[in-house]
Amino acid sequence: MAVYTDISEAELIAFLKQYDIGTLLSYKGIAEGVENSNFLMTTDRNSFILTLYEKRVDRCDLPFFLGLMEHLADKSVKCPLPIRRKDGEAIGQLAGRPAAIIEFLEGMWPRNPQASHCREVGRALAQMHSASQDFQLERANALSVGAWRPLWEMSSARAEEVERGMAAEIENDLVELEEGWPVDLPAGVIHADLFPDNVFFLSDRLSGLIDFYFACNDLLAYDVAICLNAWCFEKDGSFNITKGMALFDGYISVRPLDDAELEAMPLLARGAALRFFLTRLYDWLTVSNDAKVVKKNPVEYLKYLRFHRRIGNVGEYGYRGVE
Numbered sequence: 001m002a003v004y005t006d007i008s009e010a011e012l013i014a015f016l017k018q019y020d021i022g023t024l025l026s027y028k029g030i031a032e033g034v035e036n037s038n039f040l041m042t043t044d045r046n047s048f049i050l051t052l053y054e055k056r057v058d059r060c061d062l063p064f065f066l067g068l069m070e071h072l073a074d075k076s077v078k079c080p081l082p083i084r085r086k087d088g089e090a091i092g093q094l095a096g097r098p099a100a101i102i103e104f105l106e107g108m109w110p111r112n113p114q115a116s117h118c119r120e121v122g123r124a125l126a127q128m129h130s131a132s133q134d135f136q137l138e139r140a141n142a143l144s145v146g147a148w149r150p151l152w153e154m155s156s157a158r159a160e161e162v163e164r165g166m167a168a169e170i171e172n173d174l175v176e177l178e179e180g181w182p183v184d185l186p187a188g189v190i191h192a193d194l195f196p197d198n199v200f201f202l203s204d205r206l207s208g209l210i211d212f213y214f215a216c217n218d219l220l221a222y223d224v225a226i227c228l229n230a231w232c233f234e235k236d237g238s239f240n241i242t243k244g245m246a247l248f249d250g251y252i253s254v255r256p257l258d259d260a261e262l263e264a265m266p267l268l269a270r271g272a273a274l275r276f277f278l279t280r281l282y283d284w285l286t287v288s289n290d291a292k293v294v295k296k297n298p299v300e301y302l303k304y305l306r307f308h309r310r311i312g313n314v315g316e317y318g319y320r321g322v323e
Ligand SMILES: Nc1ncnc2c1ncn2[C@@H]1O[C@H](COP(=O)(O)OP(=O)(O)OP(=O)(O)O)[C@@H](O)[C@H]1O
Pocket: 002, 030, 032, 033, 034, 035, 036, 037, 038, 049, 080, 102, 103, 104, 105, 106, 197, 198, 210, 211, 212, 213
């Protein structure tokens, strides 16, 4: 359960005095999530999410994350707004952690995403990319191609505990991705973690995007590649081309992909699979089994990585262009 830091009622009531959001009625920890401590909090006015930022989030990045949410909401991209305190600040301190209060977003994330969800996600991702073109703050991607080898080196000695024979193929991926990674594709602010558990739906309509805590400046098409991995594979590890088609259709209905982005897609998808494989592998090998979070299996992403190695062009993911 992702509540690393407990808070007492007394300290929460004192914290809320800085805000104009009513009187506390109840609060409880939220089990989902792996990075931060989240609480659902209800006052006599509304429900809110209280987030305490844990050690993997750098305090210096919080103005970027929270400012981005405000910028996007202002441009009608569906995402919850951070609540500012009476003094105008969005970031406070609670139980020794940086803390923020975020609007509660109605809806549920899809446990079994369908093609219709993929289309909506594609559209919302492109809206986010377009709306953030004039966002003034910048944040480098700390988990881009240059970070993958150091991350691998932290796990490589024990990687074969997860699957024998894996190390040589990962070394080969690293070399090919480092040599071939594109640098001159359209860039901007990307979400970088738009998995199904970060997209809420009310019935079949997308109600909002959450969890901008990996957002950064990087290649826009790389964000599409992350979504291809996160949304378009079935539980048995097979790629669902109908979902791929829907994701691309939704995306290009808002922002067309240029020829260079399309050509790079198999490599970007392979890189995205490697990135999530590496962070999962590191956590798998280092986070204790009695920890408060459910660890995500790296082998799922190893399978995706192998799939992308065999892809020749973006049409094999279902891309069919503007009709
Ligand atoms: N604004 C919101 N409205 C409603 N629920 C929210 C909101 N923000 C977070 N949640 C709830 O809290 C859970 C965890 O949030 P979030 O994904 O931001 O956490 P995290 O620790 O950063 O996790 P991870 O990086 O693993 O996705 C979500 O699955 C959702 O249930």
